[in-house]
Amino acid sequence: MNTIDIKINERSLKVLPGITILQACRDNGIDILTMCHLKGLSDVGACRLCLVEIEGINKLLSACTTRVASNMVIRTDTEKIKRYQRITTELFFAERNHVCSVCVANGNCELQELGYKVGMDHIRYPFLFPECKVDTSHQYFVMDHNRCIMCTRCVRACSEVEGAFNWDVKNRGFQVRVISDFDTPWGESITCTSCGKCLQACPTGALWSKDVVQGQLEKHPEMITELVEKRKLLLT
């Protein structure tokens, strides 16, 4: 198969044309931080953690949505990118009410992991402490907006994999919230199939099932990826 030459962090690589920079990095063991990306779901470039520098382009581009091109020279590890990743992480924590010690996802949380990876020991920005609702109306599951980081992985898992279109987003700016149906309690949703895919897609403790307690939530986002890949196999 035809490959093209690219360079990532001084490493010369041969990759398939048409793949994303993120894919090229992951295929070649180059670590790249992501939050809104989940393999199998469409990419939206919203978390801005996977920003990379590309020679000849004066903007930072998100690796998950930018495709490789012949002779592209990419850097994923510059001081600036690392600094920006840390700021992004801090903004995630400062935006809503992330209280790790009482969270079901404590120890199994992608946001926590992200903090460790960027070496965030404290948050330099004032916490916003917004008033967020906790929706416990569903028979099995809970949506805790305090812990939501608006990665919209649940929204995409629900629409793209389950096809139920239960989740969507309302409002603008820092007041955005994930909503069920037309902003009704989740328990009253007429579209939710209670499949639980959104729970698996969620990187934090925002979506969880009622049978777990603090620190006991286990998530398997790779389940979504597997499902999508197996379906592809079925179709071919």
Next chain:
Amino acid sequence: MTKKKIGTVWLGGCSGCHMSLLDIDERILDVARLADIVKCPIVDGKEFPKVDIALVEGSVTSDEHLHEILHIRKQAKLLVALGDCAVMTNVTGMRNYLQLNEVFDTAYVNAISNDQSGTVPNHPALLRLHDKVFPLQEVVNVDYVIPGCPPSADAIFYVLFEFLNDRVPDLNEVKKLKYG
């Protein structure tokens, strides 16, 4: 070599960080060789003395805490925020999106209790809660932070030991960073 002085204090927190500090077990002897612990919640003494290292647990929730942390900042060469409450308000900050009177009503008026009077205590000797809880770094200069709820005993010992040996600890390096 003169021994260094360590002081610890417990502001708006649950004392769990101090429990974790005690969990360094026999390594307290290593600390004791290099420093005296001149103030801590179980050491008697009114004023926070001049120290080399101040370990501060908990966040700033009241006028008394504010007064104390400002005083400690003046007394300490090195101020270390100990635990999630001190670093990011943690559980103590969970009242920040509520009104203070809602908090009082929930705790004293509406809560099921043997005390049927249902009044909010209001004695002049009691501390006054602030409307909002702040992490230490929003109130004073903080020199080092150890997040965690509680931070592991290993992390606390590591940081103390490094500082006592005039080295700057790096929690990232030794993978002791932890929240919650």
Next chain:
Amino acid sequence: MNRQEFKDLVIAETEKTKNSTCKHKICICCGAGCISSGSEAVMKKLQEEIIERGLQSEVEIIPTGCMGPCNQGPLMKYLPENSIYQKVDCSNISQIVQSQVIEKKPIEHLLLFADSRERPFSNADEDPFFSKQLKIVLKNCGQLNPERIEDYLVHEGYRALDKALFEMSPEDVIAEIKQSRMRGRGGAGYPTGLKWETVYKYVNDQKYVICNGDEGDPGAFMDRSVLEGNPHRVLEGMAIGGYAVGASKGYAYIRGEYPLAIKRFEAAIKQAKKMGLLGPNILGSNFSFDVEVRIGAGAFVCGEETALIASIEGKRGTPRPRPPFPAESGLWGKPTLINNVETFAGIAPIINNGGEWYSEIGTPKSAGTKVFALAGKINYSGLIEVPMGTSLREIVFDIGGGIQGGGEFKAAQTGGPSGGCIPAEHLDVKMDYEALVNLGSIMGSGGLIVMDQSSDMVDVARFFMEFCMDESCGKCVPCRVGTKMMHDLLQKICDNNASRIDLERLEELAVYVKEASLCGLGGSAPNPLLSTLRHFRNEYETRIGKYEEKHIEVPQTSEV
């Protein structure tokens, strides 16, 4: 209607106008600005007056689009003398008709700028407000009735479309636009010809043309005035664009806050369709083009092209990362040409007069004219059109008549919440895309807000940040949380509660949000902040100094 019929119709309409018995024409501005100051009542009263005096066969009353000096409205223009009357109300109609129409004497104290100029001009074109302008896009605004396609036909209307369809190939049209060196008037200034060529080159059986009329900058009303004053010009530009790139369908995305613009544009589409200037086989050619209006629901971010496209598709109006650009994958994944209202309105004159003619106007890098919406602490605010490279001084002092109450010019904000301020020491800057970028501002879509000494620049930065914070779509983290954090820090500075560390943090955040944001909204949201910091840093320092005086002992925050 085929080409010959169209030509006959144009000739017939022109003859009809020429042979009209009406020796007098009275134009009344019926743009949204003048309507809100009462021009409709004035028009009704004028009609009654004319009937009362039995002058129906001599006086023609034309409701027109924006004439320019909006804060002097309602405006009434008397032709052929070209005398403009300002702040007309029903009580002085009779007097004006008597004096101007019957006795042929203008009433000086009611003329435009009579209350501020030593002597007003009875021919408004001699007034510096107009004489310094060069109207290409706005040429027929204020002259013709925007609700009558016949008026537009008399003023060279659809001549460019006719020329493009029958005398030029799509390549010729693109070459002409490229030669004109026109740049997109939406704000970023991307060369229009290049964009058209890119869309043209993508092979696809379905392509789209979108006209971006989602003008949301505070204080900007260029697009609204063009859509209200001459909707057919925009429609013609879109059709030419469709022909050039090979698109058969166009969408005009107009913000819902412009009901009059929507009404007139929709009426224009209907009229054009009826005449065969839109729809299948335009003027008997092989080219078919249809236009539909889409109404924006009030989100500023929908002015961003990818968000606008999502909105037309019926999705939540949020931007997506580029590349791929709309030229490659736009509306419903098809190649899409998306230009601003003003860009499309500038197309017909280029086709009619040639790209070379257009390229000679303006500066070497920015050709043509630019429409600005003048607002703020200025004597004459309103809608103006000047050649690129006109100095800010000429705009503010010659056209705008200087600062209100004889105050001192402090700064001018261009580009609204995405732009920056230009301080007094740069008053002589020749306004074009590059010069403004060099000063840390942008051309933007053309809002120009003039500020005097009473303006507090920190508060100005805070205001625009609040706007961006409210209008951020909330999709990407830097813009969603970053604008909120920056706003809070700016508020803190305004309240004299911020330390030096807060300012450092603010500056770091500003650069981060600018570089890391997903779309242009976040990418330009810190611009007002960064430019006020650049030109008026002392105002920030003063406030921080005030804080430090209060808190000499306890620095409030610090780096760990």
